[in-house]
Amino acid sequence: MHTNRNIRKVAVLGSGVMGSRIACHFANIGVEVLLLDIVPRELLPAEEAKGLTLEHPAVRNRIVNSSLETALKTNPSPIYSKSYISRVKTGNFDDNMKDIAQYDWVIEVVVERLDIKKSVFEQVEQYRKPGTLITSNTSGIPIHLMTEGRSDDFKAHFCGTHFFNPPRYLELLEIIPTPATKPEVVDFLVHFGDKMLGKTVVLCKDTPAFIGNRVGVYSMLAVAHLVEQMGLTVEEVDKYTGPAMGHPKSATFRTADVVGLDTLVNVANGLTQNAPNDEAKGAFQLPAYLTKMVENKWLGEKSKQGFYKKVKDEQGNSAILSLDLKTLEYKEQTKVKSATLEATKPVEDIRKRMKVYEKGTDTAGQFFRAMHYPLFEYVSHRVPEITDDFYRIDDAMRAGFGWEIGPFEVWDALGVRETIEKIKTEEKRLPGQTGTVATWVQEMLDAGVESFYKVIDGVRNYYDIKTKSYLPIPGTEDLIVLDHIRESKTIWKNTGVTITDLGDGIINCEFHTKMNTIGGDVIQGINKAIDIAEKEYRGLVITNEGKNFSAGANIGMIFMMAVEQDYDELNMSVRMFQNTSMRIRYSSIPVVVAPFQMTLGGGCEFSMHADFVQLHAETYMGLVEFGVGVIPGGGGTKEFALRASDEFRADQITQNTLRERFLTVGQAKVSTSAVEAAELGYLEAGKYAITMNRKRLLADAKAKALELANAGYVQPAPRNNIKVLGNQGLGIVYVGASSMRAGNYISDHDKKISEKLGWVMCGGNLSAPTEVSEQYLLDMERKAFLELCAERKTVERIQFMLTKGKPLRN
Template sequence: MNRNIKKVAVLGSGVMGSRIACHFANIGVEVLLLDIPPKELISIEEAKGLQLTDSAVRNRIVNASLDTAIKSNPAPLFSKSFAKRISTGNFEDDMSKIADVDWIIEVVVERLDIKKSVFDKVEQFRKPGTLITSNTSGIPIHLMTEGRSDDFIAHFCGTHFFNPPRYLQLLEIIPTPHTKRDVVDFLVHYGDKMLGKTVVLCKDTPAFIGNRIGVYSMLALTHLVDQLGLTVEEVDKYTGPAMGHPKSATFRTADVVGLDTLVNVANGLDQNAPDDEAKGVFTLPGFITQMVSNKWLGEKTKKGFYEKVKGADGTSEILSLNLKTLEYGSQSKVKSATLEATKQVEDIRKRMKVYEQGTDKAGELFRAMHYPLFEYVSNRVPEITDDFFRIDDAMRAGFGWEIGPFEVWDALGVRETLEKIKKEEKRLPGQRGEVAQWVHDMLAAGCESFYKIENGVRQYYDINSKSYKAIPGTEDLIVLDHIREAKTIWKNSGVSIIDLGDGIINCEFHTKMNTVGGDVIQGINKAIDIAEKDYRGLVISNDGKNFSAGANIGMIFMMAVEQDYDELNMAVRMFQNTSMRIRYSAIPVVVAPFQLALGGGCEFSMHADFVQLHAETYMGLVEFGVGVIPGGGGSKEFALRASDEFKEDQITQNTLKDKFLTIGQAKVSTSAVEAYELGYLQEGKYAITMNRARLLADAKAKAIELADAGYVQPVPRHDIKVLGNQGLGIVYVGASSMRAGNYISDHDKKISEKLGWVMCGGDLSAPTEVSEQYLLDLERKAFLELCAERKTLERIQHMLTKGKALRN
């Protein structure tokens, strides 16, 4: 049957429920959020003379929870205006409204009896065929169906969102044997395409997949610290980004999640997984038991493995816990030859090999934690999943690992690692030094790795057929890593131009942080040359962690310090010309940004025919932070857009002011939606992709669509209305008043006046229509003049050395 989710009911407004509601609102779904009514008045209600029967009181809990969620950081909503899509109520007065929804998601506390009581009420009002799911991190799903109707059972399964649901990509789907196949298929499809999740189909086993493996991995480390003589800060240094894990690593992650949460999952596994050969790992070491007893649970109690304290001089210091004495002290500097060696290796898979060969504590820990992990995950197949790749998916999407355990094993060599696993001296509870038989069968069948790439498609080893198969659901994805070697048609040190097929090519950056320098400028122009000659369209995107952090300010700094202004003028002119070429080429150009799209990355996006961007795109013109104005066409473009928004019946200076402040305050969007609200995107010229993995395929499809529609090369603009002195007066008065109030520095005032000068078209006696090139020349002149300022050079140097803005 065809399903269309127009309205969702979320039952339970706690931390998870309110944020799940927000994420559905993000994608345009109407949400009904319900919770229990309070049983007694609070003092403020008594003072107002309210009664328990008043709606403001009865919905107090749900409204307070939603309000807290909306104000939280990181924000659960793409835009605060989306809160209007959520209506609230309570279980007693408003449960009947679930008859009008398409999907009911239960998110009450983790107690089976409470969940069942909620389902009793749901059964009274739910219309047949409505999807019903329970968001749980550990309660067996099949236990929830006891006593339920046949239709309820057929449309019911578990859905485990990871917190926070907007940002963590993992969504586990846990069907029961009675869940209809089409229900499971729909939820997998909807979670992927609409919610933007990595959807992992799980068996109904304790803690499902993500927490089963993730908690095992974290607790394994707690058993190793004593054997290896490791400190808290050493573990977090060794198990962080160098290992392909998040910055919060191990113990910092436990503090953020809450030690009580970790312990609850561990106890659940200890009790409910009796046949787990390594269940001893889930028995907590003494220092964790004592920490829980002391209520040192992490951030929620201000103490955990770390404690933030203030000294007598008012400065803050983060102390770490000594696991032997359970006393807090200053953190010691962690040094490691192995870590230094890994810094030289950008490719995560090659880095794993370097890490494994380390001869110090870091290398020793890598081996002591990974060899038993390989053994453990191999033995979880087929217990928790029939397909091992789902374990890797869960660890990447739920725990932020760059590559999952089977991918790490592949990087080390599957066959080569078997003997090392047997010989590893540091043993964890239950570790035997022997992996599951299916791994030996795989090698015996001539399959030397868990994954391989064939014709641009990633395949996995299928245990049943003993052969490789395409990973389900990935057939229509485009992954540059999988096609780069075979499909690259041109490259230089910073760019690869790759044939995506169907007449579309992609220009990929691969500089550090994907910054824009001469090599990227050359690559974009070459890509447009090639596309105009032999192809139908161009996509500009990449597979990096960020689309682009902006211009290579190190290059700008060197030219400015050496006072090579002719060279700098030429570099800025080339940057501007490239932005203009993106807009005025003979073929459609689609830019597909994600994560950071700053400075030049933002300017390229602003000049594209179409922007296909990921929902989590943080876009902005941030040049003020390094003492200059946008010089790659951004200042010009905001003047152009202000002109297009001028209306006869409105004060034009107000429109100009909004655009000016967006640049002047270096505003960066917190989502793709906010990028539109800030003016970086234009109505009808952008679309949002929820799932990052699908971004490139969506961008290619848009390029084809534009080409098929009969793309016509645009004509440069000569009708941009600028306000001249009429606008400059307001800019100068505003900057002076901000300086007088000590809100900005003298240099900030100077940058503001330069920006105003460009956006107002310079010293013109009256509003005038000018060309894009006229504004670009003003923009470039102002940029160069600011680069000659000592305070600008100080700002650039501070950004290069400290990684943050200097307000001088």
């Protein structure tokens, strides 16, 4: 068990790309941060012009301050909210190293040179109080070499913590203890990384490049060699190794450009030197074209060209060229066509898709096999060298490289036994590849175990090499995974929704439509879930395991009705949507909505009506209906009027409150984090909580539903005391819209939508502020929605969104 250790203050030493962003992520979780860097040795011309000296505080902290400023300007942002920046204090090694005595954890993130790291630790040792955690963020230097000459207390509390860049968004955190690290320190870091930092924590051995980069860089360089063998183009490889394979859109070469070829090459060179016994070390030797690119300093984005290069043509239009790897000249990209890729498209389930991909008879299929068979062979031989438990390799590849499933999971999907035969006979061989997998895999099959993983009673188990039996994956016992319980615990389903029993009287309603959009089947499913819960259960959770919680209402459906001018049907659909939002709020059982990632339109409206919102830290929430020419019609407009009313105070100018709410919808503001969703007014104080680790979201939401039920949940009564401003509010709305139009910030149609939105939020043409009911506002909201759907420009906007996937400004 981890010791009772509190982390309130963290010192980060080194403010480069990683240091400044790690500091921001600690600020995200509410920790006080001290960020330090070196003192400049010479003045900048601007500082000289101001008459500053090297002793001036602004000069002494210039390096750290400008690094932090650069980090805060990056997009996507490393920090959840601008207000959190105040949690980061800056300083320098000379003046402020003494302050680390007050800090609970010191993280070193200076340059990747052992001598520099050791000299920083010598300084740390002078001021650090005994028992303080001290860790190094390195991607390649052996951890045990860093503690030479340090005290026993330092060694006992020291280990490697390798964050992946960008630390806010990439889930992998590798923890690398040394033989001297106390076991309770390791346990604490694993627990803290998971629960507080929201990371997939992977325990590594102190081997070169640890786990993620060892396998990830092997995989990238293996592909780089295959390209030469098979004569493939840059765009072919990126098409084959992208989402079809369950890898990120940036695939292989685009990823290399973003990370920087120099970084990739440094890791590869480090592996060539430090892993002399790696049977596939030949793969870490660079292919000729890569060596040439590095010589030419074509390092990717940082040098404005790598495998891709952005150029402008005569007309000033941007185009992205790709590198011809044979001639090393940039050329226009060609469209990649492949029957195998076409065949994988309709297959949603990644495991089934892998089987389709592997069977392909064209170049893509051939490439898939030539890439995966050596990879399976390679990872099998890394156990027990880099880890005793193979599942950690899969964890590292998913969390650090964004793979949907890791190498052993792909192998499972293709069938372990059949694949071993294919590995033996595959013709294309990479450096060091012999066609034989590690003996433990054969022993597993001989013991009658046919797969690396198996779900037993809703818990995922892995094959344990030592005991030759299945064991639950440590740290996952208290997670709830819908994929693991759906088969045995489904109580109702239709084409778009599955309702599952989570145990303890709580059920879950899960959407699984395309992009989790909300159409008739989802509306029916939510109502059914509330019916079932009210009759037989104690509470309901609404969440799913898709890539995004929900992209909002199915606008294709609205488009059809609007084009056919079927307004009775449309009126009924919008009313059903509104009624569903209201049922989420006014049912006799607690409803907890647990959103994550994109939570737009109707997904946001359902969250706004929940008894409680348990949301993932990375939730991008917003009412974006303006983009398709309508106002929020599922209760969102009514809800913003209601919330504005609750904020009106006798002594303040009510118009300002209304204006804030109005602009949030009118500018279709989407939060860039859960914290910002609260700042924008999508969440209410006391009615939401944030889960840092996406894997824990469902379990946290279920616990909350149970807590509300146990506290004696009482069904709330619909509101009839919502204060709306009538003409007094409309004045501001109309003046605002007119001046925006006059300044050409918005189009005529935008002005019309703004006026409709204001009309609903102000309760219409009322001579004085009046109290109205929720139903009054819902009826107005629906009427305005339908009137906008009758506008040709709205129909054009919806059509443009459906075909082009972006908003039209008409």
